[in-house]
Amino acid sequence: PERRHYSVRTMNMNEPGIAWGMLGDLYVVLGEKMGPGAYAMRLHYKPLVRWIWLGGLLMMAGGTLRLIAR
Numbered sequence: 734p735e736r737r738h739y740s741v742r743t744m745n746m747n748e749p750g751i752a753w754g755m756l757g758d759l760y761v762v763l764g765e766k767m768g769p770g771a772y773a774m775r776l777h778y779k780p781l782v783r784w785i786w787l788g789g790l791l792m793m794a795g796g797t798l799r800l801i802a803r
Contacts, residue, residue, distance in 0.1 A: 736763040736772070758782050 734750040750761040757780040764773030 734761045734763045734774075753783070755783060756780065 735748040737746045737748065739746065747762050747764075752759040752761075757778055760777040760779070762775045762777070764775055767773055
């Protein structure tokens with residue numbers, strides 16, 4: 734994860750670190766500065782996110798098979 738500061742517009746941007754796997758994705762995000770050299774950190778776990786794409790592919794395959802079977 735990374736935290737960037739753009740001084741022209743005084744804007745902070747967060748870049749999450751993502752560890753992905755078949756059972757879920759783990760997102761690590763740096764939060765606000767808590768003190769000198771200390772930052773808050775947030776962890777997000779999104780279970781079975783990759784399986785959403787598999788469901789869409791299965792629906793496309795089913796529709797294609799239906800059109801071919803006619």
